[in-house]
Amino acid sequence: MKKIIIIGGGIAGLSAGIYAQQAGFETEIYEKNSVVGGQCTGWDRKGYHIDNCLHWLTGTKKNTDLYKIWENVGALSNDVTILQPDSFYSIEREGEKITLWKDLERTENEMLALSPEDKKEIKKFIANTRMAESMKMPTEKAMDMMNIFEILQFGMSMGDMGKVVKEYGRINVGELSERFKHPLLKAMIETFMAKEYLAYSLIVSYATFTSGNGGIPEGGSRAMALRMQKRFEALGGEVFTDTNVAKIKIGESQLAAGIELADGRLVTGDYIICACDTDFTFQQLLNVSYMDKKLKAVYDDRKNNPVISSFHVAFGVDGKLEELTETLLFECESLEIGTQTTNRMSLKNYATYGPNMAPPGKTVIQSQFIQYEQDYDYWKALAQDKTKYETKKMAIAKAVRQRIETKFPAYQGKLEILDTWTPMTYHRYCNAYHGAYMSFISTVSSQTTMFSGNIKGLDNVVLGSQWQMNPGGLPTAVIMGKFAVQRILKKDKRKR
Ligand SMILES: Cc1cc2nc3c(=O)[nH]c(=O)nc-3n(C[C@H](O)[C@H](O)[C@H](O)COP(=O)(O)OP(=O)(O)OC[C@H]3O[C@@H](n4cnc5c(N)ncnc54)[C@H](O)[C@@H]3O)c2cc1C
Known part of the structure; x- marks a missing residue:
């Protein structure tokens, strides 16, 4: 053998x-x-339990x-139970909120109610998401091992995906956000993934979720x-x-x-x-x-061909924080993370991932901040001095906690810092290139x-x-x- x-x-x-x-x-x-x-x-x-991967499984x-x-x-x-949340992601700004729902019609209606002047772009966004539900990956054979007929057959099996690529395959997420007039719609498009990604990637990710093909295996x-x-x-x-x-x-x-x-x-x-x-x-x-x-x-x-990584903080919450149903992005007092300054932060509640994520009556929440290759260099240099590295991570974690407490005042004093990790963690743990946990971003x-x-x-x-x-x-x-x-x-x- x-x-x-x-x-x-x-x-x-x-x-x-x-x-x-x-x-x-x-x-x-x-x-x-x-x-x-x-x-x-x-x-x-x-x-x-701190889960550090699955946001959705295609x-x-x-x-x-x-x-x-x-x-x-x-x-x-x-x-294996598949959890199918109602919403992909929500964003709040100046008292307004918009959500990418699993139900595309609901998303469309909310977007139109928020910004009738963006009707043309909203309709296009929704129609393309619907078409992108037919997106497939090559699962039978590697593309370089296929003959021309197999390649053609594979392309044809994807229905209208060609139209989606034509519309959103030549602009990036940042450029797509600029097509919208309403600041909250702009922010919604711009913040879900790094703005360098092709706009097409955002559409496909959301379509995976709306089609019911992007759930989370319990546990x-x-x-x-x-x-x-x-x-x-x-x-x-x-x-x-x-x-x-x-x-x-x-x-x-x-x-x-x-x-x-x-x-x-x-x-x-x-x-x-x-x-x-x-x-x-x-x-x-x-x-x-x-x-x-x-x-x-x-x-x-x-x-x-950039790669990205993240800075994360996980908190144990004394309570369920039920007002945070899924991933929420909101504005906050400015934060400095690596070489980036941001006044937005994301928060995800893991209560839905199964009963073994936290002790009874409690939950785990996490904040994740995109880090670029220059941030990897920043953390790498800082990690030369372990005390400085640990002190910095903890200072950011405390600043993040303070912003969460401002957002959810009822939880003041109820958030315990469980852990923080950086692009260097990915490098140390998996020998990951520049701390990247995904491959290269396909840019324009x-x-x-x-x-x-x-x-x-x-x-x-x-x-x-x-x-x-x-x-x-x-x-x-x-x-x-x-x-x-x-x-x-x-x-x-x-x-x-
Ligand atoms: C925060 C986060 C969120 C994510 N969210 C999603 C998501 O929602 N959906 C999704 O599809 N993907 C997501 N991903 C990406 C996903 O985790 C990766 O794409 C995938 O796990 C990569 O698998 P891999 O086996 O190719 O590489 P790796 O996971 O990097 O596996 C390589 C393995 O090789 C080992 N190794 C390295 N060097 C050596 C050595 N010298 N000797 C022995 N072993 C070695 C490493 O320890 C590692 O176990 C996420 C990742 C992270 C970190």
Whole structure:
């Protein structure tokens, strides 16, 4: 039986492991952390659970191609309750509030009531969201492995998506917000995701939610990753946690011999799947000379292919904070976070994620602030002095708490700071490039948005992670894990 070594036990690595076991390989996953899941994780603090991934999972609608993949890898099943909140996100400004509801008609009516003068743009926004509900991802085969007929067939299966791309594929979120006249509508469009994203990304994200294909599996992110580990182990695969991989050892004639662990041990295998950050893969595990030219060009062009990260604070709340039903963005006294100054903040209540998120009668809330690559540099420099780094994080957490208490005065003295984390946390935890937990943002000027999983000059090593398709995310990770095994089957001259 041939053996596959997988570096990284995130969603991509676990998916690769499951598909590899199902294809009859002997499979081992090596994960540096003590728990699998990578960026799809959560942790416990002071009796609370801090979920740090799932805001929505694309593919929760039964009978879709993606649902079948999530089902195959054990992430979803009839036994896993899918939470389907009423609203995607709300924003408040100067006493007015607007919500992106699951019910598109309700959103349209609210937008029109708020700003009749924006009727034309509102109608377009709603109509395109409706069309984008037919958006699909390639789940059968990687695009670079499809023939022309398969590519055409895939394109045709997406109905009116072409129209959405035409309307919103050449402007970014910031430019879309400028099309609206009402300041609250402008703010609503501009703040949900970084304004550099193509406007199309916002429409597709919202459409995933309105179509009922973007729910949240009860129990959250860590529980989902652990279900996948269980499936992998039930199929006979082995996971080695707390096992840091230091190098891929190159043998003879374009073949890797195996991996070298940080403790010096060597592990041999027939194939290797790199299911971790691609920058780390080429800079540390291999050699940058193996990096595909297109991918190298994207890393070298930081302006047109940005990545983002976040600063977060989690609070335990003595009470349920029921007035905060989902994610709310509101104006607040100015805050300085990294190199950014903002007078808006977001707040999300995790009460809906299941009964085990907080002790009875309490809840967890989180604030998340977008951080750019210059902020990563800021936190990296600050982290050189641990005391300064910790002091800064705590000072921001207290400032954020004060603003929440101003917004919800009944909760004065009832918020306990549970944890704060920064772009450096993502770097430390997952070797994440510039602290990014998603892949590159496709901007108006991005040239390449998909990257092959094959490595020129190495016949038995393939890539399988979210970094192979912008903008990354959980569905990309699970699909790329599957495709990595398809690449190996092809190299092995097997169909399945
Ligand atoms: C706050 C937040 C919110 C998010 N929200 C969503 C959302 O709502 N929907 C969505 O689809 N996505 C979301 N994401 C993104 C999603 O989590 C990622 O896209 C996905 O988990 C990436 O999976 P991956 O397996 O490709 O990479 P990773 O999760 O990075 O996995 C790589 C693994 O490799 C391991 N590794 C790295 N180096 C080594 C080494 N040397 N040796 C051994 N192991 C190593 C890492 O520890 C990690 O476990 C969110 C992420 C965050 C952080």
